Amino acid sequence: MTLIVALLVLAAAGGLHPPGAIDAAATTGLSEGDTACDLRVPDSCTLRDLASRLGRRVGATAEPSQVLPGPFADTLAREFSSLTPENALKWYTVQPNRGGWNFGPADAVVDFAVAHGMEVRGHTLVWTQDTFTPGWVKAISDPAELRTVLAEHINTVVGRYGDRVHRWDVVNEPLESIGTNPSDNVFGRVLGAGYLAEIFALAHAADPSAELWLNEFGTDWVPGKHEALVELVRQLVTDGVPIHGVGIQMHRFTTEGPDLDAFRRQLEDFAALGVKVAITELDVATVPGDPDAFSKQAGTYERVVTACLLVAACAEITTWGVTDAATWLDHLGTLPTPTRPLLFDDQYAPKPAYLAFRGALLAALAGAQWPTQPSPPPMTALPVAAAPAFTG
Ligand code: G3I
Numbered sequence: 001m002t003l004i005v006a007l008l009v010l011a012a013a014g015g016l017h018p019p020g021a022i023d024a025a026a027t028t029g030l031s032e033g034d035t036a037c038d039l040r041v042p043d044s045c046t047l048r049d050l051a052s053r054l055g056r057r058v059g060a061t062a063e064p065s066q067v068l069p070g071p072f073a074d075t076l077a078r079e080f081s082s083l084t085p086e087n088a089l090k091w092y093t094v095q096p097n098r099g100g101w102n103f104g105p106a107d108a109v110v111d112f113a114v115a116h117g118m119e120v121r122g123h124t125l126v127w128t129q130d131t132f133t134p135g136w137v138k139a140i141s142d143p144a145e146l147r148t149v150l151a152e153h154i155n156t157v158v159g160r161y162g163d164r165v166h167r168w169d170v171v172n173e174p175l176e177s178i179g180t181n182p183s184d185n186v187f188g189r190v191l192g193a194g195y196l197a198e199i200f201a202l203a204h205a206a207d208p209s210a211e212l213w214l215n216e217f218g219t220d221w222v223p224g225k226h227e228a229l230v231e232l233v234r235q236l237v238t239d240g241v242p243i244h245g246v247g248i249q250m251h252r253f254t255t256e257g258p259d260l261d262a263f264r265r266q267l268e269d270f271a272a273l274g275v276k277v278a279i280t281e282l283d284v285a286t287v288p289g290d291p292d293a294f295s296k297q298a299g300t301y302e303r304v305v306t307a308c309l310l311v312a313a314c315a316e317i318t319t320w321g322v323t324d325a326a327t328w329l330d331h332l333g334t335l336p337t338p339t340r341p342l343l344f345d346d347q348y349a350p351k352p353a354y355l356a357f358r359g360a361l362l363a364a365l366a367g368a369q370w371p372t373q374p375s376p377p378p379m380t381a382l383p384v385a386a387a388p389a390f391t392g
Contacts, residue, residue, distance in 0.1 A: 037362075047354075048081035050361035051317075054309060057119055058357075059318030061086040061281075064105045066326070067112035071348045075322050076116070079343075083113040084121040084280070084318055086328075089161075091127065092134050095153055103160060114164050121280065121318065122161060124169035124215065125154055126199050128185040129177070138186045146190045151202055158206035167211035169247060169280075170203045171196060177217060180228035196232075197241045204242040215247035215280055220258055220266065230269050237273050246270045247280035250304060251320065253335065255284060255296035257303075264307040271313035278316040279308055283341035284353065285329050293340070298356035301343070305360040317357075323348055 037045035047058040059082030066072040076083065087093055088105035095101055113120045130138055140146045158168065174196060176183050187195040196214075203212050214233065219226040229246070236243050248267070252258075270277040284300045286293035308314035321327045325346040329339040343354040 045358060045362070047079045047358060047361065050358065050365060052081060054361065054364055056309070056314070057082040057316040057318075059084060059119075059121065059316055060322045061318070061320055062109050062112070062322075063326075064088060064108040066322075067109055072322055072326075073112065075344060075348050076112075077118075080118060080322075082119045082121060082316055082318055083109065084123045085109040086123075086320075089123055089157070090132065091125075091137070091153060092132060094157060096134055098136055098149070101156065106161070110161055110164050119167070120161070120165045121213075121316075122157075122165040122168035123280075124172035125157060125203060126150070126170065126187065127172040128174045128183050128187055128196075129172075130185050133186060140186065141190060143190050143192075146187070147198070150187075150199060154199070154202045155206050158203060158210065162207040162210065165210070167213055167245065168203060169215040170200050170212045170243075172215045173217050174214065174232065175216060175225060175228055178222055180222070180224040196236065197239060200236070200241045200243055211244040211276070212242055213245040213247050213276075213278070214243055215249065217249045217251065217281075219248055220250055220252075220263060226266050226269070230273070233270060233273055233275065237275065243275060245276035245278060245315070247278050249281035249320075250279045250283075251281055251329075252284040252300055252304075252341075253329075255286060255293065255300050257300070258307070260303040260307050263304065264310050267307060267311040267314050271311055276313050276315045277311065278314065278318070279304060280316070280318050281320040282317060283320045283327060283329060283339075285335055285339040285341045288336050288338060288340075294352045297341075298352035301353040302356035302360050305357050306363075309360060309364045319343060324351075 037050065051058040058080055060076060060080045061084045062072070062076060063086050067076070085106055088109050093102060093105055110120055112118075127133065137146075137149060140149060158165075174183060175181065182188060187199070191198060200212055203210065214236075216225075216229050219229050233243065233246055248270075257263075267277050282301075282304060284297045286297050290296070305317055308317050319342055321342045323344045323346060324338060324340040324342050327339060327341050329335055329341050330337045343351060343357060345351055
């Protein structure tokens with residue numbers, strides 16, 4: 001089946017909008033008549049295979065229990081070229097008390113990734129939200145001691161995984177979850193306004209070859225938060241801080257938006273600063289009982305993936321999970337459940353969102369013309385029930 005025919009098949013399956021403009025040949029060398037994949041061949045046309053032809057990574061997350069032999073691990077290895085430990089590399093997991101190192105969970109996830117040729121996103125060296133910082137760290141008020149503790153943590157973690165983890169979320173969520181100001185966290189309180197630069201400098205010293213990323217929530221929909229993050233990153237770049245990428249989480253709490261062109265411009269705002277950009281935590285919550293839920297969801301995934309593929313600096317798209325059977329959104333406590341936010345259903349069968357994701361990759365490979373029709377209105381606020389309890 002030629003690629004164009006594959007696109008027509010996918011279009012008929014509702015996996016594609018009318019095409020838009022992208023210079024695929026410049027990144028793939030594929031021309032019309034090439035067969036990027038044959039949809040009739042089982043396990044061909046995987047997301048990781050198609051994305052790699054576009055010089056991009058497609059990722060997902062895993063917990064240690066999920067990389068044990070079974071359908072989760074099988075789907076992970078088949079479809080994804082990047083892996084983010086969902087919780088195993090967080091400070092509260094790795095060093096819950098000073099010197100009490102707990103590397104077992106992260107070892108399991110990182111070893112799985114390496115065994116299956118997957119890149120690892122080291123999430124995250126420092127989560128600058130006090131809620132997720134161990135109490136013993138939050139209790140430090142002396143700047144010198146906090147600097148010592150930061151150096152110990154970063155040097156130990158990066159030192160252990162540096163040969164296998166090539167990009168780190170050095171800092172996660174330096175801004176307020178639902179706001180535009182710097183978050184109130186122990187590192188800012190004790191070390192002052194330059195704390196981000198200090199943390200990035202420690203990470204760079206620990207592994208000068210590593211890509212160092214800043215990761216943020218909600219910039220796609222919290223009013224003003226995108227602009228606040230752009231200014232923050234602009235200042236870091238101006239100050240010579242070794243920052244190489246910006247992660248845009250893209251937790252979508254409804255199937256509304258984002259507007260494709262508006263989101264593409266947001267990604268380009270970071271590219272214009274000379275850093276890479278990535279979608280790092282994509283999931284799209286649906287409303288139980290909505291008969292159109294999965295087609296709406298597919299549209300959201302297609303717009304997000306297409307926006308990334310239109311921006312050369314957009315290196316990766318990671319979904320925050322694999323299967324609807326295991327999503328943090330069902331435990332948020334403020335969304336109607338099941339939220340069913342991911343590409344695969346409870347039985348690991350691909351959903352329309354998966355076809356839309358793959359369709360966007362196939363369209364890019366075919367040098368398709370991208371949709372220009374207006375998108376649904378953007379999501380500007382959490383569903384009312386979700387707003388008060390969300391903690392980032
Ligand atoms: O493993 C323990 C279990 O032993 C215990 O019985 C249970 C009782 O509370 O807790 C379990 O740990 C939970 C852990 O997820 C693993 O399931 C923690 O309580 C819970 O707080 C933790 O939530 C994670 C959350 O970050 C906080 O770390 C979510 O799984 C994870 O999806 C979420 O991911 C974050 C990103 O790191 C940053 N961006 C936002 C995103 C969503 O909040």
